[in-house]
Amino acid sequence: MRLRKILVVAKKEFMDNVRNRWLIVLTAIFMVLTVASSILAGEGKLGRIEATVITLLSLSSMLVPIIAVVLAYGTIAAEAESGALSVVLAYPVKRIEVVLGKFLGLSSVVASSVIIGFGSAGVIISLATDWSEWKDYGIFMLLTILLGVLYISLSVCFSSLMKKRSTALGAGVLIFFWGMIIGSIWLGIYAATGGSLTELYTGSVDKFPSWFWYEIFLSPQDGNQAATMLAFGQKEIMGFTFEMPHWVNLKNIVLAQLIWTAVPLLLSIYFFRRRDI
Amino acid sequence: MAEDCVIETRNLTKKFRDVLAVDRLNMRVKRGEIYGFLGPNGAGKTTTMKMLLGLVHPTAGEVYIERVRMTSDQVEVKKRIGYLPENVSFYSNLTPVQTLNFFCDLKGVSRDIVPHLLREVGLEKVAERKVGTFSKGMVQLLGLAQAMIGEPTIYILDEPSSGLDPRWVKVVRERIRELNRRGATILFSSHILSEVQALCHRVGVINRGRLVAEDSIENLNRRLKIRPKLWVKVRGEVPSWISNIEGVEGVEVEGDEVIITSEAERRLEIIEEMRGRGVKIADFKTLEPSLEEAFMRLLEGEE
Numbered sequence: 001m002r003l004r005k006i007l008v009v010a011k012k013e014f015m016d017n018v019r020n021r022w023l024i025v026l027t028a029i030f031m032v033l034t035v036a037s038s039i040l041a042g043e044g045k046l047g048r049i050e051a052t053v054i055t056l057l058s059l060s061s062m063l064v065p066i067i068a069v070v071l072a073y074g075t076i077a078a079e080a081e082s083g084a085l086s087v088v089l090a091y092p093v094k095r096i097e098v099v100l101g102k103f104l105g106l107s108s109v110v111a112s113s114v115i116i117g118f119g120s121a122g123v124i125i126s127l128a129t130d131w132s133e134w135k136d137y138g139i140f141m142l143l144t145i146l147l148g149v150l151y152i153s154l155s156v157c158f159s160s161l162m163k164k165r166s167t168a169l170g171a172g173v174l175i176f177f178w179g180m181i182i183g184s185i186w187l188g189i190y191a192a193t194g195g196s197l198t199e200l201y202t203g204s205v206d207k208f209p210s211w212f213w214y215e216i217f218l219s220p221q222d223g224n225q226a227a228t229m230l231a232f233g234q235k236e237i238m239g240f241t242f243e244m245p246h247w248v249n250l251k252n253i254v255l256a257q258l259i260w261t262a263v264p265l266l267l268s269i270y271f272f273r274r275r276d277i
Numbered sequence: 278m279a280e281d282c283v284i285e286t287r288n289l290t291k292k293f294r295d296v297l298a299v300d301r302l303n304m305r306v307k308r309g310e311i312y313g314f315l316g317p318n319g320a321g322k323t324t325t326m327k328m329l330l331g332l333v334h335p336t337a338g339e340v341y342i343e344r345v346r347m348t349s350d351q352v353e354v355k356k357r358i359g360y361l362p363e364n365v366s367f368y369s370n371l372t373p374v375q376t377l378n379f380f381c382d383l384k385g386v387s388r389d390i391v392p393h394l395l396r397e398v399g400l401e402k403v404a405e406r407k408v409g410t411f412s413k414g415m416v417q418l419l420g421l422a423q424a425m426i427g428e429p430t431i432y433i434l435d436e437p438s439s440g441l442d443p444r445w446v447k448v449v450r451e452r453i454r455e456l457n458r459r460g461a462t463i464l465f466s467s468h469i470l471s472e473v474q475a476l477c478h479r480v481g482v483i484n485r486g487r488l489v490a491e492d493s494i495e496n497l498n499r500r501l502k503i504r505p506k507l508w509v510k511v512r513g514e515v516p517s518w519i520s521n522i523e524g525v526e527g528v529e530v531e532g533d534e535v536i537i538t539s540e541a542e543r544r545l546e547i548i549e550e551m552r553g554r555g556v557k558i559a560d561f562k563t564l565e566p567s568l569e570e571a572f573m574r575l576l577e578g579e580e
Contacts, residue, residue: 008382012368019370082366087423090330090360090433091383092352273349277332 001100005093009101010108013075017109022070026063030117033059038125049125049133050232053140057228060118061221064144065179067113068151069172072106076159076272077168086277099272103156103265110148114141139231146254147224150261151176157264160272179221186215213248217256227253281308282341283431283462284329289338291324291486298324300486301338306464311457313477314466315572321486322466323363326435329464330360342431356384359429363436363466365420369409373400373419376408377426384427394422397452399445413440421449425456432456434465438472450476474568482575489575498566501574506564507537507544512557522550536564 017023034056041051076099079085088098122137158171190212216226230250284306291299299321306312316322327333329340331349340347342354367376377391395401398418403411408419417440424432437453438446453476457463467473473480474494481491490497497503504526515535520528524543529536539547544563552558 005383008379011382012371012379015375016368016370079366083362083364084366084368086327086330086332086362087360087365087367087380087420088383089332089349090355090358090362091380092355092385093383094350094352096350274334276334277327 001094001096005097006101006104009088009093009098010105013102013105014108017071017106018112020071020109023067023109023113026067026070027113027117029063030060030113031121033063034118034121035124038121042129048129049122049137052125053137053228053232056118057225060144061147061224062180064110064114064148065151065176065221068106068110068148069155069169069176071109072102072152072155073159073169073172074165075102075106075156076268076275077162078159078165080163080275080277081165089277095273096269099156099160099265099269103153103268106152106156107149110152111145114144114148118144136232140228143224143227143231143254146257146261147220150220150257153261153264153268157268157271160268160275179219182219183215183222186212210245213245216248216253220257220260223253223257223260227257280305282306283308283343284464285341285344286325286329287339287341289325289328289340290336291321291328291333292336298486299328299335302483302486302488304481304488304491306462307479308462309457309460310462310478311453311476312462312464313473313480314464314483315468315470315473315480315568316466316483317576318468320483322483323435325483326433326464326466327362329433330355330358356427357430359424359426359432359434361420361424361432361434361437363439365416367408367416367419369407371408372405373408373422374404376419377423380423380426386427390426394425397425398422399448414442414445417441418445421452430461432461432463432465434463436467437465438467438469446472470568470572480568482572484576489578490571494568494571497568497571497575501571503566503570503574504538505541505544505566507539507547508534508562508564509537509548509551509558510534510560511551512559516554516556518554519547519551522547533559 034052037055037059038049038052041048041055076085079088089095118141122134122141126134126137154175155168155172158175159168162168162171190209195209195212216223226244226248227250230244230253282305284304286302286304289299289302289304290297302321302325304325314322314326324333328335329342329347331340331347331351334349343357345351345354347354371379373395374391377394378388381388381391392401392404395404398421400415400418400422403415408416411419421437424434432453434453438449441449450472453463453465477494479491479493480497482489492500511533513533515530515533519525519535519537524539525537525547526540527538537544537547548558548561
């Protein structure tokens with residue numbers, strides 16, 4: 001494995017995808033949403049960063065995975081179908097270098113989108129209000145980038161497993177929805193096993209069984225939201241106060257998200273090496 | 278291995294689920310030759326060529342290029358190969374310059390040759406346009422340009438002139454000859470038999486995954502007893518007694534034209550006999566044996 005070859009592939013991937021029309025549209029949506037959330041949070045004027053982020057969170061944790069899936073679902077399946085990949089693999093480059101290069105390049109596209117979209121809006125808000133919370137905002141952006149990279153890894157994995165572009169997209173959409181609905185499934189199990197939904201709505205949920213909190217590690221989106229809340233020292237979500245067990249902390253959530261990234265990436269290398277192009 | 282083989286396959290086999298795409302194929306491409314790879318659609322040409330490059334993993338058998346066992350991560354050998362796949366495609370958001378720069382970096386050669394390569398395939402005027410806006414022929418030309426990066430000594434070209442207009446087909450043909458003159462070994466597949474006949478030193482014919490012949494075109498014709506023919510146009514009706522003339526082996530009549538198969542040295546006598554019996558000959562010419570016939574006969578022999 002040679003770093004130079006990985007970087008050559010990564011650079012190409014970045015240059016090709018940074019001009020993706022969807023990416024540009026979604027990045028613009030980020031900027032507009034951030035400023036809009038800030039105005040909402042500030043009741044008409046630009047509000048504080050913390051309140052802005054809380055308002056923004058459910059949207060960002062949904063949009064960033066969508067961007068990642070759109071960018072990466074076709075990176076192997078579609079290129080194998082079109083014939084572009086056979087040219088690349090006829091060059092003196094190893095398959096592992098191609099997968100890692102693609103992962104790196106696509107990840108940097110997502111990171112750029114987050115930095116440009118949220119970052120520029122963050123600067124506007126900070127200029128209008130104050131700079132004291134830039135550090136927390138930075139953590140918020142890092143966590144958002146991590147979520148994007150995680151979904152890049154998942155999508156690359158499906159892309160290297162699936163023969164066709166369409167099935168790779170289907171798998172990407174499925175894994176996105178997994179993160180979105182696992183919370184509801186969990187609540188269903190909680191209710192079905194005798195848990196009280198009234199307790200949930202009245203906010204007295206200290207007595208949640210410990211398995212209930214596993215959900216945060218199973219859903220990348222919810223993990224991202226919880227991690228951001230923890231980073232801002234928030235314990236309130238949509239009006240409900242949560243007392244989380246001590247092991248549901250920022251460090252463990254980030255660790256879980258790193259595992260969510262590493263495992264699919266290793267699997268993509270495995271699938272890609274075995275694949276006929 | 279007595280001869281100097283650049284590409285050699287040994288019992289190369291590929292099975293996709295229950296379809297046997299390539300069946301114990303033993304092919305040898307010698308150094309410095311232009312080798313034409315022929316076969317009907319779906320015969321296994323593309324799969325074989327992809328296995329040569331390690332793009333498709335063989336179910337059984339091996340590929341040797343420059344006597345090195347080929348695998349998908351065999352980077353040293355791939356440095357010497359230029360490959361043009363069937364239905365080539367590139368990245369729609371990149372320009373031809375960016376595309377070729379990328380491939381130069383991937384091969385570890387200087388980007389200085391990019392403008393020269395673009396000129397050679399006539400794409401210099403669209404050098405800054407996105408490849409996504411290109412026609413199929415232009416993409417094919419860009420494909421040829423990338424294959425020449427790093428001055429390979431081995432070219433593997435899958436249907437190099439598909440999608441090109443006649444002017445560019447000619448350019449590509451000349452380019453293949455030129456590369457060969459400079460010492461490159463070239464393997465290319467084609468379904469245009471005249472192209473293969475005009476270019477190749479030797480051909481390999483594949484049908485249903487099996488190599489049914491591998492030889493020079495002359496040898497193939499000799500082996501298959503394919504003879505030169507005589508084409509005659511007469512005034513009036515073609516008499517039926519032509520087939521009875523001594524030395525005539527076959528007669529095909531179409532209107533006032535007749536194609537006669539015979540030994541080459543009997544042709545003049547046949548014409549004289551026809552004239553002597555009062556046939557008015559309007560025109561005549563000899564038809565040299567074509568690859569097409571050899572090809573058809575090989576495939577028929579397989580049926």
